[in-house]
Amino acid sequence: MAALSRPSDHIDSRPQTPQAGVVQPKLGLSGWLRWFWRQLTSMRTALFLLLMLAIAAVPGSLVPQRSSDPNGVTQYFADNPDLAPALDKLQAFDVYTSAWFSSIYLLLFISLIGCVIPRTKHHFQALRAKPPTTPARLARLSGFTTRDAPAQTDAATAITHARTLLKSSGYRVARFDSAGESSVSAERGYLRETGNLIFHGALVGVLVTVGFGGGYGFSGQRVLVEGQTFVNTLLAYDSFNPGRFFDDTTLDPYTLSLDDFAVAYEQQNLQAYGQPIDFTADVTVTPKGEGAEPGVVKVNGPLRTNGTSIYLLGNGYAPTITVTAPDGTVVFSDSVPFLPQDANLTSLGIVKVPDGLAEQLGMIGFFYPTQDKAASGANFSSYPDLEYPLLTLNVYTGDLGLDGGVPTSVYALVTDTLTRQTGGATGVASIELKPGESAELPNDLGTVSFVDNAPAASAAGDFTQSVPRFASFDIHHDPTQVWLISFSALVLFGLFTGLLVPRRRVWVKATARADGTVHLEYAGLARGDDPALEAAVTAVADRHLKLLKTHQLAVTTPEST
Amino acid sequence: MNLTDSALLNSYSLYALYSAMAVYALAFIAFAVDLARRSSAVGAIEAGEVAAVTFSEADPALPAGAAASAGSTRTLERPVLKRPVLSRISARMDNDAALPYGRSSSLRVGVALTVLAWALHLAATVMRGFAADRVPWANMYEFAMTGTLLIMTVFLIVLIRSDLRFLGTFVTGLVLVLLGVAALQFYVEVAPLPPALQSAWLVIHVFVASLGTGLFALGFALSIVQLLQFRRESNVFAASEADAGEPRSALASALRLRFLATLPSSSTLENLSYRINIIGFILWTFTLMAGSIWAEQAWGRYWGWDTKEVWTFIIWVIYAGYIHARATRGWRGSRSAWLSIIGFTAVMFNFGIVNVFFKGLHAYSGL
Numbered sequence: 033m034a035a036l037s038r039p040s041d042h043i044d045s046r047p048q049t050p051q052a053g054v055v056q057p058k059l060g061l062s063g064w065l066r067w068f069w070r071q072l073t074s075m076r077t078a079l080f081l082l083l084m085l086a087i088a089a090v091p092g093s094l095v096p097q098r099s100s101d102p103n104g105v106t107q108y109f110a111d112n113p114d115l116a117p118a119l120d121k122l123q124a125f126d127v128y129t130s131a132w133f134s135s136i137y138l139l140l141f142i143s144l145i146g147c148v149i150p151r152t153k154h155h156f157q158a159l160r161a162k163p164p165t166t167p168a169r170l171a172r173l174s175g176f177t178t179r180d181a182p183a184q185t186d187a188a189t190a191i192t193h194a195r196t197l198l199k200s201s202g203y204r205v206a207r208f209d210s211a212g213e214s215s216v217s218a219e220r221g222y223l224r225e226t227g228n229l230i231f232h233g234a235l236v237g238v239l240v241t242v243g244f245g246g247g248y249g250f251s252g253q254r255v256l257v258e259g260q261t262f263v264n265t266l267l268a269y270d271s272f273n274p275g276r277f278f279d280d281t282t283l284d285p286y287t288l289s290l291d292d293f294a295v296a297y298e299q300q301n302l303q304a305y306g307q308p309i310d311f312t313a314d315v316t317v318t319p320k321g322e323g324a325e326p327g328v329v330k331v332n333g334p335l336r337t338n339g340t341s342i343y344l345l346g347n348g349y350a351p352t353i354t355v356t357a358p359d360g361t362v363v364f365s366d367s368v369p370f371l372p373q374d375a376n377l378t379s380l381g382i383v384k385v386p387d388g389l390a391e392q393l394g395m396i397g398f399f400y401p402t403q404d405k406a407a408s409g410a411n412f413s414s415y416p417d418l419e420y421p422l423l424t425l426n427v428y429t430g431d432l433g434l435d436g437g438v439p440t441s442v443y444a445l446v447t448d449t450l451t452r453q454t455g456g457a458t459g460v461a462s463i464e465l466k467p468g469e470s471a472e473l474p475n476d477l478g479t480v481s482f483v484d485n486a487p488a489a490s491a492a493g494d495f496t497q498s499v500p501r502f503a504s505f506d507i508h509h510d511p512t513q514v515w516l517i518s519f520s521a522l523v524l525f526g527l528f529t530g531l532l533v534p535r536r537r538v539w540v541k542a543t544a545r546a547d548g549t550v551h552l553e554y555a556g557l558a559r560g561d562d563p564a565l566e567a568a569v570t571a572v573a574d575r576h577l578k579l580l581k582t583h584q585l586a587v588t589t590p591e592s593t
Numbered sequence: 594m595n596l597t598d599s600a601l602l603n604s605y606s607l608y609a610l611y612s613a614m615a616v617y618a619l620a621f622i623a624f625a626v627d628l629a630r631r632s633s634a635v636g637a638i639e640a641g642e643v644a645a646v647t648f649s650e651a652d653p654a655l656p657a658g659a660a661a662s663a664g665s666t667r668t669l670e671r672p673v674l675k676r677p678v679l680s681r682i683s684a685r686m687d688n689d690a691a692l693p694y695g696r697s698s699s700l701r702v703g704v705a706l707t708v709l710a711w712a713l714h715l716a717a718t719v720m721r722g723f724a725a726d727r728v729p730w731a732n733m734y735e736f737a738m739t740g741t742l743l744i745m746t747v748f749l750i751v752l753i754r755s756d757l758r759f760l761g762t763f764v765t766g767l768v769l770v771l772l773g774v775a776a777l778q779f780y781v782e783v784a785p786l787p788p789a790l791q792s793a794w795l796v797i798h799v800f801v802a803s804l805g806t807g808l809f810a811l812g813f814a815l816s817i818v819q820l821l822q823f824r825r826e827s828n829v830f831a832a833s834e835a836d837a838g839e840p841r842s843a844l845a846s847a848l849r850l851r852f853l854a855t856l857p858s859s860s861t862l863e864n865l866s867y868r869i870n871i872i873g874f875i876l877w878t879f880t881l882m883a884g885s886i887w888a889e890q891a892w893g894r895y896w897g898w899d900t901k902e903v904w905t906f907i908i909w910v911i912y913a914g915y916i917h918a919r920a921t922r923g924w925r926g927s928r929s930a931w932l933s934i935i936g937f938t939a940v941m942f943n944f945g946i947v948n949v950f951f952k953g954l955h956a957y958s959g960l
């Protein structure tokens with residue numbers, strides 16, 4: 033009953049009998065390789081590697097990971113200057129791509145493949161093989177039970193019926209007849225092994241898809257202020273991460289416009305006052321050469337269009353700021369995305385004006401959608417919606433460092449080469465603007481205005497439309513996701529069948545007694561966990577006897593009338 | 594629903610929850626009394642000068658249970674197949690205690706109280722859901738409430754099919770502790786769902802995870818009893834072997850938890866634990882997949898090794914190891930039981946520690 037293809041240390045395999053005299057056989061290279069391969073594909077190794085994998089995954093949850101939490105890693109280095117570099121050498125910040133983690137799962141999967149291939153071969157053979165001969169003594173087996181066949185039923189007929197019954201219940205059957213004794217040997221539940229093999233095979237599928245899947249797609253990020261439009265081309269992205277095998281020229285140049293970004297805040301429940309309860313980005317997508325289609329992007333609700341998925345990742349305010357030179361020419365006018373710093377959307381933004389003024393100008397701005405003053409005099413925002421918006425600006429002049437050709441972030445201002453003109457130790461108050469207000473820049477550089485975007489019709493003191501919002505979108509293309517979901521479905525299917533379908537053998541034996549009556553024996557054998565085996569054998573016996581009785585009636589009734 | 598109704602419902606929910614905890618505590622006591630009675634009944638048999646040998650003779654569990662799983666090597670390793678046990682291979686698995694012990698009145702009371710407490714617990718959870726106008730598992734407090742409700746539901750449903758009433762002390766105790774921590778440490782007022790949690794996958798993913806947790810809890814308890822039982826069986830066996838020597842002392846040490854003699858054999862417990870754990874494992878696999886699908890929708894990537902994802906994966910791998918261990922020679926029995934115990938410990942760690950103390954995207958504890 034040992035499944036020969038199973039690893040030799042499988043619980044259902046026969047224990048290996050050490051052969052006398054071969055204590056130290058001479059192993060050639062191929063001998064060693066074979067030995068090594070047998071070790072690698074043993075149950076014990078699989079188990080060991082699985083447990084290793086579980087343990088190896090732990091450190092990645094204790095130490096921040098570059099892949100999921102790069103800021104956390106920077107912070108960790110700052111907090112633990114001695115420990116961090118040592119940990120870094122051990123790849124502790126890249127656990128899941130580290131050499132040690134990778135070697136564990138690669139070995140595991142090699143073992144898996146080495147384990148599954150011979151089993152698959154064997155299983156194909158088993159699927160074509162006949163069930164084995166009926167054991168001589170059924171009494172030793174599970175669910176053993178006996179019945180007396182109804183009178184006038186001979187052993188062969190009884191077995192013919194048993195065979196039909198078992199076959200119709202999904203058993204594969206083989207019949208054995210000898211003098212005075214007939215039996216049927218039946219087996220079912222091959223699906224259990226099929227499921228197990230599908231499960232393990234599909235795991236390989238998942239691993240391969242995950243491993244190579246990312247290579248065929250891309251992900252890119254783009255911030256859009258209400259009213260702005262983006263064309264799906266390489267240059268239009270704020271950042272773009274192509275997979276190894278991705279060809280930029282295959283980008284489909286559809287356009288995406290952010291028409292409106294709406295946020296709903298909780299206003300009734302004081303426990304959660306101001307908590308956002310909905311973000312909705314109304315967009316328009318225009319495929320190349322086709323008509324525009326409206327679309328919606330929500331958190332948890334990406335927009336799938338033109339082979340890409342568009343996710344809503346972040347949002348905030350983008351105050352419209354205009355800088356005018358003393359002669360009246362507008363040298364800067366833009367809605368600048370300000371990055372939210374807290375739950376009430378105190379936001380930080382940077383304005384850089386390299387040209388058109390007497391000096392290069394940089395400004396660090398804070399935006400408070402609902403400005404409030406702390407006892408210390410510091411501004412803060414007390415509510416995330418536009419109740420009482422205020423923009424404060426600190427002005428710097430000097431070299432913005434944009435001409436050196438070194439790429440600089442639009443969200444950061446390097447102040448080393450700049451002279452501070454307002455706020456801090458300068459003694460000059462920072463510029464504070466409400467929507468629609470303007471202020472003079474220091475050093476007679478010009479004026480700066482905070483443009484009010486509200487429609488002319490809105491009531492005085494209603495700021496709700498005054499500042500546009502921005503949304504940051506993540507745009508992904510991953511052609512392998514269909515594969516992944518298919519393999520996952522196979523994994524689940526394989527698990528269900530591999531764990532829950534009972535594989536069992538059932539035997540029915542009919543023996544003619546000297547007095548002409550027929551003695552029926554039933555027994556079963558579980559192959560793997562099978563809690564319902566005994567009940568199943570009893571059910572077979574009962575149904576068989578019933579069948580024999582109805583048959584007997586059908587045969588005898590015409591005669592008796 | 595307006596706010597005052599919501600607040601009112603929430604306070605009813607709290608009353609119901611505290612009542613449920615009180616009744617669970619009573620049930621716990623009743624179950625503990627039952628165990629104590631079992632112990633003293635076993636002690637009485639011992640005091641009645643029933644020889645140790647008789648005791649082991651009356652223990653068909655050993656070989657029968659060991660042989661119950663066809664192909665088990667323990668049958669070969671243990672030279673105890675002297676008695677006509679083979680005919681017992683087919684005996685019903687649930688019924689192979691060394692000293693079968695009926696249902697004491699305290700056991701009945703325990704079960705009845707548990708059902709009552711469960712009904713209160715259910716009411717508390719449902720009312721919390723209505724008060725919040727959504728599924729009641731969106732923060733740690735609610736998740737603990739629903740999770741423990743499901744642990745209890747799984748237990749009560751399993752009771753219909755197998756007699757695991759002896760686990761009552763463990764299950765009511767566990768639920769009581771978790772509910773206590775939830776009510777005292779994790780309690781938060783009703784709040785609307787943040788957009789990141791507004792998804793059908795919250796309903797599916799979290800519900801299935803809780804259901805899986807309920808099954809793993811039972812598997813864990815059975816594995817612990819299995820280990821204790823195995824120790825008792827080994828001692829009884831040693832005692833019967835050492836007939837001439839000092840069987841009593843070995844026996845005495847075996848009987849420190851005397852009630853074990855009234856529980857199923859270690860291999861029956863192992864099989865039960867396995868069956869419950871594999872269903873838990875299927876649900877956990879589904880949890881992992883559903884979580885990935887949700888993560889793809891919410892964050893644009895299906896897997897990112899976020900701390901919570903890491904621990905869900907670790908738990909999955911531990912149970913895969915457990916299933917393998919059961920199929921590996923030398924690992925069936927106590928060693929695989931340890932893996933089931935470690936697996937559930939990781940589940941509890943994931944819920945209690947990772948949610949609260951580890952940093953990650955799954956910031957839904959509401960604390």
Ligand code: HEM
Nearest residue numbers: 073074075078143144147227228231526527530531913920
């Ligand atoms: C990624 C690694 C692996 C995982 C997650 C895994 C998981 C599982 C699971 C969940 C089962 C039970 C499900 C079923 O029977 O359909 C199982 C069974 C099994 N696995 Fe694996 N496995 C892995 C690798 C391996 C390897 C490397 C081997 C070969 C040495 C192996 C051999 C087996 C065998 C023989 C069974 C049947 C157990 C039985 O008879 O009950 N597995 N595995």
